[in-house]
Amino acid sequence: MMIRSASVMSNILLVAWNGVRYLSRPMETIDFNRHPSSYLHWKLAVDGPIARLVMDVQEEKPWRPGYPLKLNSYDLGVDMELADSIQRLRFEQPQVRCLVVTSTRDKIFCAGANIYMLQSSAHPFKVNFCKYTNETRLGLEEFARESGVRTLAALNGTASGGGYELAIACDEIHLIDDGSSAVSFPETPLLAVLPGTGGLTRLVDKRKIRRDIADVFCTVAEGFRGSKALKTGLVDAVHSRSRFESKVQERAAQIAAQAPVTRPGPGITLDPIHAKVDGDTLRWEHVTLQIDAKSRVATLTVRAPTGAEPIDGAALQARGCKAWAIQCFRELDDALLQLRFGFDQVGVVLLKTEGDAAKVAAVDTMLDQHAADWLVKETRLLIGRALRRLDLTGRSLFALIEPGSCFAGTLFELALAADRSYMLNDPARPVYLQLTAMNGGALRMSHCMTRLECRFLGAPEKAKQAAASREPIDAEQAEELGLVTFAPDEIDWDDEVRVAIEERAAMSPDALTGMEASLRFAGPESMETKIFGRLSAWQNWIFTRPNSTGDEGALSLYGRPERPVFDWRRT
Amino acid sequence: MSDVDRFASIPNNVDLHSDKRLQRALESWQPGYLEWWREMGPAMAQDKDAYLRTAISVDTDGWAHFDYVKMPEYRWGIFLADPTPDRKIHFGDHVGKPVFNEVPGEYRNILRRMIVTQADTEPASVEQQRKLAFTAPSLLDMRNLFQVNVEEGRHLWAMVYLLHAHFGKDGREEADELLRRRSGDPDKPRILGAFNQPCNDWVSFFAFTMFTDRDGKYQLASLAESGFDPLARTCRFMLTEEAHHLSVGETGIMRIVRRTGELMKQHPGVDVRTLGAVDLPTLQRVINFWYSYSLDLFGGEISSNAADFFASSLKGRYQEERRAxxxxxxxxxxxxxxxxxxxxxxxxxxxxxxxxxxxxxxxEDCERALRRWNHELEKIGVEARLTLPSRRFHRHQGEYSRHAFDSQGELITAEQFEANRAKWLPSEADMEFLRSIMVPVHQVGKIANWLSAPVRGVNGQAFDFEFVRLG
Structure with a gap:
């Protein structure tokens, strides 16, 4: 593996943190586990139906050394805690019906992503950081939409950049009116980049701010305060300083009283998820990620349950986080994050499954028949998020459907998520696919289509036909139905697959990322796809342009004594 | 020299009558200002003749014109120091280029913020000092208070002129907001912390004018360097008036020191509090309080804003021209x-x-004043000395605000700080005591017990001149 030139950053350590690994070193994992009892930057307090998530970032505890987290700014470590808290509210605190997001810092809600962290981060890290924070905020919105928890951003001080983006991901925004606190997107005028966490899209698509007003707002670094923010629709309510706290509490109580109880509980506890490092392999209980650094290929294997799994909501409750449907997809989620943040040189990911397809199908039956149960529903949502994280992972995904695999129902979604799939056609060792009710609408992509609908955009009847099928499907049928890309026989298999992988791994990683992202989401856009599309297309382009990250770019020079020098050519 | 229109509704040397739009804008702001002055301006002063200095021009004769004035009739004017022909920008990235006479678009927002932040301090201090006339220790002190107040009012005018003249609708809105915020108001506080602290006794007033107004001097001095020439010219003229405020503070504390020192000398071993004067430990705590809040006003120790302001040639260093x-x-x-x-x-x-x-x-400037006060104690023959706490002590802005430091600047725990708070900072009991000795002295030529009389009056008048006609 090549060590990236560290010319921009003097600190080699930073580069190493940004994902470059040395072959000679043992593999390391990044611990995404967090727990409210040991949060550094947030406090999660639950009082009956109302939860308060309070930001109080510890300046001297950044995720990696090198930048203080001033003014409630965040980095990956801060966002891991936010993601954890939402996940725990889903599973552990089902009685919650209102979530208040606020801060304890005087005059500051949140200053957004830490600029010095971004400055000192390599491009792949920046992209994956933004992707992760976007997924977290979309998760917050899904939590509100699907789990019946209304979210309220209580801006007790200025919310700038990512701070306002967090607010705008909530259902309603209350701003303190103290003559100085503002909401703002200073990225463009100050840093020559964009609000990278869906802010621009949510302004016009979600809050439906008139676009000319949004234009003004996004170019005034100091943003809008009090009544102006209210008048332009950037916030939903403003309250004076002396009444702010009581008004927010009043509103939270009102929400909690009005919201129907949809999640009777009791909650389950989420245990930490850990991978064991075994040579070049990370092993979870149901998931394995094997890294071949030399060929830049990873193999991600997901295994079916082996024992008996819960057959209804009550049993799922009793089994808790150890149930396969929960644990396996938490592990898949962790594996994808390890891949994204830890192994940026890996270009191709081979998706495999192992085990008894019937057991997977049985779990799907439970997930389908008891969808009304609150915990089953949360589990379905969890699986949906993990699969969307896969859709949004910028690596070439090839599914290999081989003997011993179990691409059934929910696990067949892995093959549908892949850029290509190869299914072995060997009469001596037959392999089967199987669809279940879970392929029919439970696990939608970011643009709200099922993976089957997206696959057969030009032939919706094929999607319907496939979704209705319940019988095992062999390789020839699968190829015929368009459910796999290729079905080589046993003679061709090894070579076909090897050549395909080698060919893929040799192409430009940038072009592949763009090509795959363009092809994966056929069909209409949603706010979510627009957010990721614009992050990938615009923000990531801007991040690599000299005007932001060149030696004289605004992001590079932020906080430094020199002023930026722009290349004035428009493209 | 620029022409001065002394008799216009708004006296000015900026040729206001030729810019009808601007004149109308300022005239429409004026009633709001006068209403603010009536509501928040100095108590007791509204209908009394006070012997005040009024700026009627910017040359050496005109800027200090003394006469009796009833304060609501004070003629707040707009005066900019005369322009320097062909002035060039002398620092930052635009060094060597002609000064900006109009706001450069790319700096509009930061320039407006700088001006609003400075402007907000002017009415704030008037509000803080609103009730002090009731307990004035002498008529001269009362007059000095009024002088400080009207000039802060004029400085507000100067800043509002810039907002109206150069920042369009946003500037007008900001100018209105300046009249809506109130010092110490929980809902509409003034922008900066020090300007929301109560200043209800004269010891605090002297400390405020010594330490907090001195921050103003340094801010104005660095804005007087600005490449935005209207701001530079405004601040240059404000500095001449600000000097008086600083001397009110510095000599005020000197007069406390002198009185207390003399009492200590006359009554060795006696707590001067029992003699109705300010004991040195209490004075020290008041100094600690205002000095530390005033240090906050300079902003963060490591600041990208500071770099931006300098790079864009909008805010220079103190006496930039003297630097190499x-x-x-x-x-x-x-x-x-x-x-x-x-x-x-x-x-x-x-x-x-x-x-x-x-x-x-x-x-450095504050240390100089400290040396003078301590020299006075030495002259009197008292051993005790006043000190300045470390600049890390009791901070609410910048690098040190998230940590606790003792008065020597050593890092301590928050618990240790709290345990020593009453030793370092004025307690409620201290404030109670100070209020108890603030007995008004409104007779000509008389002075309160806790304060020594000034060496001289104002404008060549003796101390027993009738500086305010209360009758």
Whole structure:
């Protein structure tokens, strides 16, 4: 593996943190586990139906050394805690019906992503950081939409950049009116980049701010305060300083009283998820990620349950986080994050499954028949998020459907998520696919289509036909139905697959990322796809342009004594 | 010299009558200002003749015109120092280019913020000092208070002129907001912390004019360097008036020191509090309080705003022209910061440390005053001395605000700080005591017990001149 030139950053350590690994070193994992009892930057307090998530970032505890987290700014470590808290509210605190997001810092809600962290981060890290924070905020919105928890951003001080983006991901925004606190997107005028966490899209698509007003707002670094923010629709309510706290509490109580109880509980506890490092392999209980650094290929294997799994909501409750449907997809989620943040040189990911397809199908039956149960529903949502994280992972995904695999129902979604799939056609060792009710609408992509609908955009009847099928499907049928890309026989298999992988791994990683992202989401856009599309297309382009990250770019020079020098050519 | 229109509704030397739009804008702001003055201006002063200095022009004869004036009739005017022909920008990235006479678009927002922040302090201090006339220790002190107040009012005018003349609708809105915020109001506080602290006794007033107005001097001095010429010219003229405020503060504390020192000398071993005067430990605590809040006003020790302001040639250093080098690039400054629970020295690019550079000049100036006060104690023959606490002590802004420091600047725990709070900062009991000795003295030529009379009056008048006609 090549060590990236560290010319921009003097600190080699930073580069190493940004994902470059040395072959000679043992593999390391990044611990995404967090727990409210040991949060550094947030406090999660639950009082009956109302939860308060309070930001109080510890300046001297950044995720990696090198930048203080001033003014409630965040980095990956801060966002891991936010993601954890939402996940725990889903599973552990089902009685919650209102979530208040606020801060304890005087005059500051949140200053957004830490600029010095971004400055000192390599491009792949920046992209994956933004992707992760976007997924977290979309998760917050899904939590509100699907789990019946209304979210309220209580801006007790200025919310700038990512701070306002967090607010705008909530259902309603209350701003303190103290003559100085503002909401703002200073990225463009100050840093020559964009609000990278869906802010621009949510302004016009979600809050439906008139676009000319949004234009003004996004170019005034100091943003809008009090009544102006209210008048332009950037916030939903403003309250004076002396009444702010009581008004927010009043509103939270009102929400909690009005919201129907949809999640009777009791909650389950989420245990930490850990991978064991075994040579070049990370092993979870149901998931394995094997890294071949030399060929830049990873193999991600997901295994079916082996024992008996819960057959209804009550049993799922009793089994808790150890149930396969929960644990396996938490592990898949962790594996994808390890891949994204830890192994940026890996270009191709081979998706495999192992085990008894019937057991997977049985779990799907439970997930389908008891969808009304609150915990089953949360589990379905969890699986949906993990699969969307896969859709949004910028690596070439090839599914290999081989003997011993179990691409059934929910696990067949892995093959549908892949850029290509190869299914072995060997009469001596037959392999089967199987669809279940879970392929029919439970696990939608970011643009709200099922993976089957997206696959057969030009032939919706094929999607319907496939979704209705319940019988095992062999390789020839699968190829015929368009459910796999290729079905080589046993003679061709090894070579076909090897050549395909080698060919893929040799192409430009940038072009592949763009090509795959363009092809994966056929069909209409949603706010979510627009957010990721614009992050990938615009923000990531801007991040690599000299005007932001060149030696004289605004992001590079932020906080430094020199002023930026722009290349004035428009493209 | 520019023409002065003394008799216009708004006296000015900016040729206001030729810009009808601007004149109308300012005339429409004026009633709101007068209403604010009636509501928040100095109590007792509204219908009394006070012997005040009014600026009627910017030349040496005109800027200090003394006469009896009833304060609501005070003629607040707009005066800019005369322009320097062909003035060039002399620092930052635009060095050598002609000064900006109009706001450069790319700096509109930061310039407006700088002006609003400065402007907000002017009415704030008037509000803080509103009730002090009731307990004035002499008529001269009362007159000085009024003088300070009307000039802060004029400084507000000067800043509002800039907002109206150069910042369009946003500027007008900001000018209106300046009249809506109120010092110490929980809902509409003034922008900066020190300007929301109560200042209800004369010891605090002297400390405020000594330490907090002195911050103003250094801010105005660095804005007087500005490449935005209207701001530079405005601030240059304000500085001449500000000097008087500082001397009110510095000599005020000197007069406390003198009175207390003399009482200590006359009554050895006796607590001067029992003699109705300010004991030195209490004075020290008041100094600690206002000095530390005033240090906050300079902003963060490491500041990208400071770098931006300098780079864009909008805010220079104190006496920039006397310095040898004017880009402040490729130079570093050592700033002590807390890292891993310890104080360590950090090298910071000079431009990012310019708040600290300005604070250095300020601290040096304060130390000079301290030496004078201590010299007075020495002359009297008292051993006790006053000190300035460390600049890390009791801070609410910047690098040190998230940590606790003792008065020597050593890192301590928050618990240790709280345990020593009453030793370092005025307690409610201290304030109660100070209020108890604030007995009004409104007779001509008389002075309160806790304060020594000034060496001289104002404008050549003796101390027993009738500086305010209360009758």
């Amino acid at each position: 080098e004017h880009t402040a690039l490729d130079q570093m400054k050592i700033v002590p910061v807390v890292d891993g629970g310890r104080l360590t020295n950090k090298e910071v690019p000079l431009r990012n440390a310019l708040n600290e550079v300005l604070r250095d000049d300020y601290v």
